[in-house]
Amino acid sequence: MLNSIGLQNPGVDYVIEHYLPKLKKYDTAIIVNAIGNTIEDYVEVCRRLNDTDIDGVELNLSCPNVHSGCMAFGVTYEGVKEVTSAVRKVLDKPLIVKLSPNVTDITVTARAAEDAGADGISLINAFTAMVIDIEKRRPVLGNNTGGLSGPGIRPIAVRMTYDVAKTVKIPVLGIGGIVTGSDAIEFMLAGATAVSIGAGNFYSPDTSIKVIKEIEDYLGKHDIDDINSIIGTVKMN
Amino acid sequence: MAVNTQVKLLKKEKLKEDVMKFTCLTPEIASTAVPGQFIEIKVSKTFEPFLRRPISIFNIEKDKNLIEFIFQIKGRGTSFLSEVEEGEYIDVVGPLGDGVFNIKQCKNIAIIGGGIGIFPLYELAKENIDNISINTYLGFRSKQFVLLEEEFKKVSTKLIISTDDGTYGNNGYAIDYLKSDFDKLNFDGIFACGPLPMLQKVKEFADSKNIYCQLSLEQRMACGIGACMGCSVKLNTNNDTIQYARVCKNGPVFESNKIDI
Numbered sequence: 001m002l003n004s005i006g007l008q009n010p011g012v013d014y015v016i017e018h019y020l021p022k023l024k025k026y027d028t029a030i031i032v033n034a035i036g037n038t039i040e041d042y043v044e045v046c047r048r049l050n051d052t053d054i055d056g057v058e059l060n061l062s063c064p065n066v067h068s069g070c071m072a073f074g075v076t077y078e079g080v081k082e083v084t085s086a087v088r089k090v091l092d093k094p095l096i097v098k099l100s101p102n103v104t105d106i107t108v109t110a111r112a113a114e115d116a117g118a119d120g121i122s123l124i125n126a127f128t129a130m131v132i133d134i135e136k137r138r139p140v141l142g143n144n145t146g147g148l149s150g151p152g153i154r155p156i157a158v159r160m161t162y163d164v165a166k167t168v169k170i171p172v173l174g175i176g177g178i179v180t181g182s183d184a185i186e187f188m189l190a191g192a193t194a195v196s197i198g199a200g201n202f203y204s205p206d207t208s209i210k211v212i213k214e215i216e217d218y219l220g221k222h223d224i225d226d227i228n229s230i231i232g233t234v235k236m237n
Numbered sequence: 238m239a240v241n242t243q244v245k246l247l248k249k250e251k252l253k254e255d256v257m258k259f260t261c262l263t264p265e266i267a268s269t270a271v272p273g274q275f276i277e278i279k280v281s282k283t284f285e286p287f288l289r290r291p292i293s294i295f296n297i298e299k300d301k302n303l304i305e306f307i308f309q310i311k312g313r314g315t316s317f318l319s320e321v322e323e324g325e326y327i328d329v330v331g332p333l334g335d336g337v338f339n340i341k342q343c344k345n346i347a348i349i350g351g352g353i354g355i356f357p358l359y360e361l362a363k364e365n366i367d368n369i370s371i372n373t374y375l376g377f378r379s380k381q382f383v384l385l386e387e388e389f390k391k392v393s394t395k396l397i398i399s400t401d402d403g404t405y406g407n408n409g410y411a412i413d414y415l416k417s418d419f420d421k422l423n424f425d426g427i428f429a430c431g432p433l434p435m436l437q438k439v440k441e442f443a444d445s446k447n448i449y450c451q452l453s454l455e456q457r458m459a460c461g462i463g464a465c466m467g468c469s470v471k472l473n474t475n476n477d478t479i480q481y482a483r484v485c486k487n488g489p490v491f492e493s494n495k496i497d498i
Contacts, residue, residue: 001287001459008466008481151284179284202460203287204279205330206241 001150001199002129004143007035007060012045016052029055031096039073039086047090056093059084059118061109062100062125074100074125077112084116096120096173099164101153102128106160107167114168122173122196123164124157150199151177158190165191165232179207181214191232239333239462240265243326247303252384255310256353257319258295259327264302266331270294272361273338273453273490276306276331277461280318290314291458291485293357293430294332307356307384333461336488338451343426345370347415348393349439351431352377355385357453357489358430362392370394372422376411376435380404412438424448430455433498440493450493456484463487471497 009015015032023030032049034057036042042059049057061074061083073079084097097113099106101124110121126147131140139145157176165172174192178184179200187195200207219227244263252258266276277289296305310319321327338361340346348371350358355375362371373393377383378401390396397414398406407414412435415427419442429439430453443450456468463486470488472480473495482488482496 003459003465003467005465005467008469150287152287199287199459202465203284203289204241205460205462205464 001202002131002141002146002148003126004141004146006143009035012048016048020052020054024053031056031058031094033058033060033098034087035060039083042083043086043090046087050091050093054093056096056119057087057091058096058098058122059087060098060125062098062102074109075103077108080109080112081116084113084118088117094119096122098125098175099123100125101156101160107163110164110168114170118170120171120173121164121168122175124153124160124176127153127156149177150203151179151183153177154183154186158186161187161192162190162234178211179203181211181216181218184211184215185218185230188227188231189234191234193228193231238269239331241328241330242266244304244329245326246321246323249321249323252307253382256307256384257310258305258307259321260303260305261327261329262302263304263329266329267297267299267302267304270297270304270332271337272297272364273336273357273451274332274334275357275461275485275489276304276329277333277458278318279328280314286314286317288314288459289330289461290318291333291461293453293489295356295359296363297360307353309353330461333485334489335486336482336490338428338453338490340365340369340426340428341449343369343449345372345422345424346426346428347372347374347418347422347424349374349411349415349427349429349431349435350376351411351435352382353384354431354435354453354455355389356430358428359385359388359392361428362389366392366394372415372418372424373397374399374411374415376401376431377405378402410438411435412442415439416442419446426450427493429453429493437498440496440498443493451490452493452496452498453490454484454488454496454498456489458485461485473497 032054034045073083095118097118099109126149129148130145133140154177161174171193173194174187175196178197184195242265244261248260250258275291275293279289292306292308295307308315348358371393372395374397376399383405399411427443427450436452458468459465463483468484469481474480
């Protein structure tokens, strides 16, 4: 899936006032993905979220569809460290930093997040990509480029998850094209302590339910009592 | 209430070289679907292509547990879909769309459709033809693209077919025939689906005459359930704020004066 939707959202105050009360009715953890164009934006959004009863914040340093801010912070050690440190000062809740794959070495930005006091790392966000309509000789997306996600990026995401999990001591949340239980197991074997599903929800709204069931099937088939026992247990050839 | 279900393809018909009609057995969708809604279809058994394809519902036969949809084979997704055989099952999410056709108190309506946008209008006409007067205006590019004339004739008080090049029916755009009939027929509602330039003209006319008008919009969609924000359309607001609605969730049918197209 290639999209240039960007970060359409109603703003942090609206989310706090209207979305959170509805979400609190569900018996699950609520993690808010926070964005900004400047460091001050990130800090202010997180300051306001800190006063709510959410369970954590995922800092989005990696959206490929926003021209200023966001990904610009997410591609260097200094950028990631600066934003994460600034947010850390105002946020007492668990802080996860979501990394961009559009870097030469993702372990560098992962280390930056850890050094700045992040509690966890999630990866990966979408790859900057382009598709061209060969009849019109123009990019298909209005924004010319967009973010590539879905099953096509999964093997790269698994490799990056493996690299990052080996590098940092904080937990890693694996993301990238998960649509089945076996996809999720791959990420966990690579070192992810949890996984997250994005594009998979767009292919089918009940993808998460199917993935959980298939994970349980895998555990049953292999006689595994505790899923945590498989984290990072992939054996390299 | 939308469900994710396997619908059985009972009958596939080729209406044109590149236009297919599928008749599917699906008690869950047939029992709840209303005119204007659509379904999201998984077009292959694999994840290639990844996303479902949104296709409007053409006909609902509640007593037979059937729905019918018509699609043009345009790209990879619809090409895969066209290869499904009779007797096979298709993975579908639907019926989708909270914004649907609603004729309210209208007694004398105009229905206007263009090209492959005419399909969702059929069920609207079929459900109401016994009670109200329905004047239908269907426009096509040329004779070879004219579709469903007989079907629409049965569900219309009056049917005007026009082609842009005059090779079939009346010469010119459907909207112009609707406009010229308005003076004598005085429609109290207009319901449209078709290409954007046609919808813009319909909206301009309906809004200027203050006629109740609903437009069914088409958009590329990823999820179809309001999550991805990919199909947003701008709303008219009375102030400087910018507001959007999602075609899949809040639509696909909108009142013409509420949207900015």
